[in-house]
Amino acid sequence: MTTTAETPLWGRAEQQDFRARVRGCLLGGAIGDALGAGIEFDSLEAIRSAHGPQGVEDYVPAYGRRGAVTDDTQMTLFTAEGLIRALVRRDTGAWHPPTDVHRAYLRWAATQRDWGPDEREPDAGWLAREEWLYSRRAPGNACLSGLADERMGTLGEPRNPDSKGCGAVMRSAPFGLLVGWEPELVLQLALECAVQTHGHPTGALAAGAFALIVHGVARGESLDAAVQRTLTLLAGRPGHEETSRALRQALGAVRQGLPTPERVESLGQGWVAEEALAMGVYCALVAEDVRHGLLLAVNHGGDSDSTGSICGNLLGTLHGETALPAGWLAELEGRATILQLADDFAMELTQGPSLHGPAGSSAAWLARYPRA
Structure with missing residues (x-):
């Protein structure tokens, strides 16, 4: 794909606001x-039987600890x-x-x-050397099979063309943080990356819709306005009907009474893409x-x-990281890594x-995000 997107001019206040939204997005999704x-x-x-009539009200143990994340957070990172690395390699x-x-x-x-990082891979970058990420957390079959070899799925030849599980949706919030695009x-890039594992039109379009909603919120729109704009942009895409219908159902549920x-x-x-998107969006709308x-x-x-991840991405982008409950942040697995990223x-x-860039580069930055 090509883009003519330009990086916007950033003042100090704009930089601080954007950083708070990015932190909120990634940390909120992980929570x-x-x-x-x-x-x-x-x-x-x-x-309800195990945790009381209100259900869970705090972390419960998973994967041997409280605050453990799953493949959703791993893939989002x-x-x-x-x-x-794409932006660095543009040079x-x-x-x-x-x-x-x-x-x-x-x-x-x-x-x-x-079992752990391969030190023989000097171009792997820093994230792939984080040992805590080397843990299976119930990854989806489509994600595993779509990435089982190096062939990249494309819009013309997608991987898993019948899969519309939510595995592409739950990892797509960062596309929406490309606020200068x-x-x-943003929609096109999210779609091209979704079909690397989920080739069904709904599996990809729901991921693209999620990226668009995050994009609107990251740019300062209300969540409702971002959803409405997303519906308009989706309407021109073949196969959008299931995704559009699910988002309209989420908007309609807001008007049906107390959540x-x-x-x-x-x-x-939430096992399929459009349902997970609708449920996460609805919960963020009524929160x-x-x-x-x-x-x-x-x-x-x-x-x-x-x-929970989808809703957390949205609410974190909307309100910034200081709105996230401190107790949950304190116990969150991988918080230092997520914050650094x-x-x-x-x-x-x-x-x-x-x-x-042409005028010179930070050696430390290129060690973290190699161009190779």
């Missing part, structure tokens, strides 16, 4: 993911890392972000099969605050970690020319 991780496969009845004249994101996903795939380009787990479940279970929205997003009998992402987008 929602961790809240849902321990109840992902439980029915609402089972959740590699999405963000792939985007940084070389090579400009094809889907390829760089695909390489990042292949690095994630290695964490699912290897036009919305159509309840049963109302969340009326939108689906009284971040805590309320995230608990609503995970207390249902479905893919709780993915709907968020700050690097914000710095690349706001100060990239100072880090690398």
